[in-house]
Amino acid sequence: MIANQSTPFKHEFLKQLTRIADALERAYPNGQGQQLDPDVIAFQWQYRRTQGGRQAVLLPVPNPGLISFDQLKSVDRQKKLIRQNTIQFLEGKPANNVLLTGSRGTGKSSLVKACLHEFHCQGLRLVEIDKENIGDLPEVIDIVSRQQGKFILFCDDLSFEEGDISYKRLKTALDGSITGQTTNILIYATSNRRHLIAERMSDNLNMTRGADNRLHPGEEVEEKISLSERFGLWVSFYGFSPDEYLEAVKHWLKEYRVPDEAYEQAVIHANRWATQRGSRSGRIAAQFARDYAGQFS
Numbered sequence: 567m568i569a570n571q572s573t574p575f576k577h578e579f580l581k582q583l584t585r586i587a588d589a590l591e592r593a594y595p596n597g598q599g600q601q602l603d604p605d606v607i608a609f610q611w612q613y614r615r616t617q618g619g620r621q622a623v624l625l626p627v628p629n630p631g632l633i634s635f636d637q638l639k640s641v642d643r644q645k646k647l648i649r650q651n652t653i654q655f656l657e658g659k660p661a662n663n664v665l666l667t668g669s670r671g672t673g674k675s676s677l678v679k680a681c682l683h684e685f686h687c688q689g690l691r692l693v694e695i696d697k698e699n700i701g702d703l704p705e706v707i708d709i710v711s712r713q714q715g716k717f718i719l720f721c722d723d724l725s726f727e728e729g730d731i732s733y734k735r736l737k738t739a740l741d742g743s744i745t746g747q748t749t750n751i752l753i754y755a756t757s758n759r760r761h762l763i764a765e766r767m768s769d770n771l772n773m774t775r776g777a778d779n780r781l782h783p784g785e786e787v788e789e790k791i792s793l794s795e796r797f798g799l800w801v802s803f804y805g806f807s808p809d810e811y812l813e814a815v816k817h818w819l820k821e822y823r824v825p826d827e828a829y830e831q832a833v834i835h836a837n838r839w840a841t842q843r844g845s846r847s848g849r850i851a852a853q854f855a856r857d858y859a860g861q862f863s
Contacts, residue, residue, distance in 0.1 A: 600624055600709050607686040611695045611706055622702060624693060624709060632683040633676050639817050639848060640810040641673045644801050645680075648754075651799055652681045655752055656688050656716055662798025663740055663753040671849030672803040674756040675722050681754075682718070689715040697724050703739040711748040721755040740796035755797070811846035812836065818855030824862055832858055 600623060602609065608630035613620045635645050648664060655661035666674040682692045693710060695703065700721060710717045721736075740753060794800070806814065815836045816829060824832065839854040840846045 602626075602691075602709075602713050604714060607682060607690075608692045608694070611693065611699055611702060613699075622699070622705065624706070627694075630679070630682065630692070632679050634683050635677075635680045637817070637821070638673050638676055638680060639814045640806055641677065641803065641848075644673070644677060644803060647799065647801050648677050648681065649684075652685060652690070652718075656685060656690060658749070661752060663796070664755070664799045664801060665794060665797035666754070666756045666801045666803065667758070668803030669805040669845075669847060670758055671845065671847030672805065673848050674801075674803055676848070677801075678718065678720055678722075678754050678756070691715050691717045692720055693717055694720045694722065697721060700724070701735050703735050707739060707748060707751060710751055713750070715750065717751050719751060719753045721753065724755045724757045737793055737796055753797075806846040806848070806851075808837075808846065811840060811851055814848045814851035815855055818852045819859065822855055822859030824855070824859050828862060 602624060603626060606626040608627040609624040610627055611622060612625050613622050614625075635649065638645060644666075648666070651661050651664060666677065668674065678692070682690060691713075693706060695706060703719070706719065710719070736753075812833060815832065819829060819832060835858060836851070836854050839857075840850055843850055
């Protein structure tokens with residue numbers, strides 16, 4: 567009687583195992599992990615709904631929004647640093663993970679896209695990971711490390727709030743786990759914060775004064791600073807001066823084919839546009855030029 571009752575259970579159990587095996591086979595064909603299309607230059611790590619729940623995969627980006635280095639104004643020093651680091655990476659020479667920090671709208675993300683624009687013909691590929699999924703970095707690295715070509719893992723607008731421990735997996739990825747660092751992957755991240763983890767006034771209470779009369783940060787402060795320090799190259803960005811802002815405006819007006827004789831009048835509107843937004847940056851300049859060119863035409 568007991569044996570008869572267990573038979574349906576065994577059948578159902580085997581069916582469940584078969585479903586799991588089929589799902590694993592679809593996600594990891596031939597046991598080698600997801601295989602990426604070599605003709606695609608950009609991917610996004612996203613979760614998709616499946617019959618068994620949600621599955622994370624690298625989805626191709628058919629038409630990535632790219633920009634050339636020449637289109638980025640007033641960031642010549644930053645362009646030189648990140649371009650040289652990327653060239654070293656592609657040539658198989660030592661290169662650093664990069665943290666781009668500073669004022670909003672000054673070209674941090676655009677510089678990463680410019681790298682892909684210039685170097686994708688040399689085998690460079692870009693994988694974008696939302697900060698909400700940064701804890702998945704080890705899984706992404708495992709897939710990408712098996713592929714041909716060189717990959718930049720791009721984390722845009724990265725920061726961590728109090729209590730978020732996913733940054734620990736980022737620290738591991740930056741330093742390399744016990745398995746070692748991969749030679750075909752770099753991490754490029756942008757942030758408005760130089761220290762990626764949110765800081766509190768109370769952190770300063772943990773400061774101690776040493777025998778040399780110098781202040782020494784407490785453990786919490788050290789933890790927050792140490793994440794940023796794991797990026798080998800820091801590239802800082804600053805708000806535009808009035809002249810730099812107008813130079814960017816002029817560039818974008820030319821991109822939108824606004825005639826030169828309209829520039830003098832456009833300057834008045836461009837300054838008013840920046841004042842209303844309380845900021846001068848390349849992004850603000852591009853937004854103004856887009857609006858002005860649309861009305862002008």
